[in-house]
Amino acid sequence: MARQPKPAITSSAVHDLIRHRWSPRAFAPTPVSASDLASVFEAARWAASSNNGQPWRFIVATSADTAAHDAAADCFNPRNQRWARPAPVLIFALTRKLADNGSANMHHWYDTGAAVAQLSLQAEALGLVVHQAAGIDRDRVRATYGVPDDVDVVIGFALGHPGDPEALPEELPGREKEPRGRKPLGDIVFAGKFGETAPFAK
Numbered sequence: 408m409a410r411q412p413k414p415a416i417t418s419s420a421v422h423d424l425i426r427h428r429w430s431p432r433a434f435a436p437t438p439v440s441a442s443d444l445a446s447v448f449e450a451a452r453w454a455a456s457s458n459n460g461q462p463w464r465f466i467v468a469t470s471a472d473t474a475a476h477d478a479a480a481d482c483f484n485p486r487n488q489r490w491a492r493p494a495p496v497l498i499f500a501l502t503r504k505l506a507d508n509g510s511a512n513m514h515h516w517y518d519t520g521a522a523v524a525q526l527s528l529q530a531e532a533l534g535l536v537v538h539q540a541a542g543i544d545r546d547r548v549r550a551t552y553g554v555p556d557d558v559d560v561v562i563g564f565a566l567g568h569p570g571d572p573e574a575l576p577e578e579l580p581g582r583e584k585e586p587r588g589r590k591p592l593g594d595i596v597f598a599g600k601f602g603e604t605a606p607f608a609k
C-alpha cells in the first residue's frame with residue numbers, strides 16, 4: 408500500500424528523502440527482506456560519531472519469530488503498542504556510555520541519534536517507514552535482553568512497509584492525516600548572539 412504523502416512544506420529546497428520522510432503509525436504486515444534490513448543497519452553503521460567511537464547498538468525482533476516479536480512489542484508503552492505491535496520489525500537502539508578505552512564518552516547519545524536518523528533516511532530510500540518511540544519501558548528492555556549497565560536504552564522504533572491508516576485503532580487514523588509542522592528557521596538558526604536570527608534564515 409502506498410503511504411499517505413505528507414511532504415514537508417519547506418522554505419528552501421531539501422532532498423526528497425528528507426521532504427517525504429515522516430513517521431506513520433500504519434504498518435503493513437509484509438515482512439521486511441533480509442537485504443533491506445541489512446541495508447538500513449549499514450546506513451546506521453556509517454554515521455559519523457565522536458572519535459569514530461560508534462557507540463550505537465541495536466536489538467532487532469521480526470514477526471518471523473512470534474515469541475521474540477511479542478517480547479519486543481511488550482517493551483513499548485501501551486499507547487505506543489497500538490501501532491508498534493502490528494509492525495513487522497521492532498528495534499531498540501542502545502548506546503555504550505564508555506569509549507573502547509574505558510573513558511566516559513559524553514557524546515554517545517548524540518552519536519546514536521545520528522545513527523538512527525541515518526537509518527531512517529535509508530529506510531525512506533527503500534520505500535520503508537520508521538516510527539520512533541521514546542515511550543518504552545527501558546527496565547523491561549534491559550531485563551528482556553540482558554543489557555549491561557554500561558549501556559543505555561535510548562529508543563524503540565518500528566520499521567516496515569506502509570500500511571492502511573484506517574486499520575489503526577481509536578483516534579490514530581485521524582492522526583495519520585494531521586499536517587506536519589516545524590518551528591520557523593529563524594527560531595532555530597542564529598548568528599552573532601543566541602536568539603538573533605541569522606540573516607539567511609529571516
Ligand SMILES: Cc1cc2nc3c(=O)[nH]c(=O)nc-3n(C[C@H](O)[C@H](O)[C@H](O)COP(=O)(O)O)c2cc1C
Pocket residue numbers: 428429430431487538539540541542543562587
Ligand atoms: C526521540 C523521539 C521520541 C519519540 N517518541 C514517540 C513516542 O513515544 N510515541 C510516538 O507516537 N511518536 C514518538 N516519536 C515520533 C515523533 O512524534 C515524530 O517524529 C514528530 O512528531 C515529528 O513527526 P515526523 O517524524 O512525522 O516528521 C518520537 C520521535 C523521536 C525522535
